[in-house]
Amino acid sequence: MCAHRGAGKLAPENTLAAFRTALDIGVTTLESDLAVTRDGVLVLSHDPRLNPDLVRDANGRWLAQPGPPIRSLTSEELRRYLTQSLNPASRYAQQWPAQRAVDGERIPTLAELFALARNRRAPSRTPVRLNLETKITPTSGEEVIDPAGFVRLLVTVVQGARLAGRVTVQSFDWRTLLEVRRVAPDIETSCLTIESPNMNTVQADATGASPWHAGLRLPEHGSLPRLAKAAGCGVWSPLWRNVTPALVAEAHALGLKVLPWTVNETADMAALIEARVDGIITDYPDRLRELMRSRNMAPP
Numbered sequence: 001m002c003a004h005r006g007a008g009k010l011a012p013e014n015t016l017a018a019f020r021t022a023l024d025i026g027v028t029t030l031e032s033d034l035a036v037t038r039d040g041v042l043v044l045s046h047d048p049r050l051n052p053d054l055v056r057d058a059n060g061r062w063l064a065q066p067g068p069p070i071r072s073l074t075s076e077e078l079r080r081y082l083t084q085s086l087n088p089a090s091r092y093a094q095q096w097p098a099q100r101a102v103d104g105e106r107i108p109t110l111a112e113l114f115a116l117a118r119n120r121r122a123p124s125r126t127p128v129r130l131n132l133e134t135k136i137t138p139t140s141g142e143e144v145i146d147p148a149g150f151v152r153l154l155v156t157v158v159q160g161a162r163l164a165g166r167v168t169v170q171s172f173d174w175r176t177l178l179e180v181r182r183v184a185p186d187i188e189t190s191c192l193t194i195e196s197p198n199m200n201t202v203q204a205d206a207t208g209a210s211p212w213h214a215g216l217r218l219p220e221h222g223s224l225p226r227l228a229k230a231a232g233c234g235v236w237s238p239l240w241r242n243v244t245p246a247l248v249a250e251a252h253a254l255g256l257k258v259l260p261w262t263v264n265e266t267a268d269m270a271a272l273i274e275a276r277v278d279g280i281i282t283d284y285p286d287r288l289r290e291l292m293r294s295r296n297m298a299p300p
Helices: 016-025 091-095 110-117 147-160 174-183 224-230 245-253 266-274 285-294
Strands: 029-036 042-044 129-134 167-171 188-193 235-238
Touching (some): 016 029, 029 147, 042 147, 174 188
Parallel strands (some): 129 167, 167 188
16 A cells, blocks of 8 residues: 555645655555756755745745756755645646645655655555655656766765655656666666556657657567566566556566555555556555455555
């Protein structure tokens, strides 16, 4: 049971409040997104720029437009912004009416998340894991640190905290995943994919390969599970709508775990459990926990 951006639709997403909420529910894994500040500090943010749907300035005023890139701010400058609620005037806020505001929340560092999770355990008494996404795209340009630099900072922090055995690095941009496999093969990687009308990381460009897949070509491998295996991933993490029982079975035969995202409706959670996925990433871990209880499922 993996909590997306903490319990990101119950408390302000990617804040310590959201991660505390998820831990209190009893999740096994915390999922978060990573960005890098100008002074090389890893912080938790889905967006490369400050998002006006989520962020207020130091005076408590909502940003009128997307703010500066996180990469252009020092960690001290970033701490001046507040992320304690959703902007009620935004369409984004209307999608998530269950989220409660929490005063004083700011964009946390990865080190702060590690400190929160270090001694926490899941209901099965196993240490809570961390699923960390490198937020980078093939066209990020200078707004985001380069893939090798991103991985170098991340591996340094993870190994310095002695948490390599509890961390999975995930990404749609597989360049960072191949780099993790090269420099820190003891850290698990998860290949993210999506096939939808609004975003498709699987579709090939004029070269015959998807720009998201670090040069790997789907036709040469025959299926997404086989492509993820070729990338060295231990986990394939597709959009939940793209999952079929046959793909789950194929992934398992290859030794891959399947972790679909973001599954928020109870009926969809139940269908994926029936398809024998290995876990579920959700914005509503409380719903998944209740479903598991109703089925007398032991905590994972």
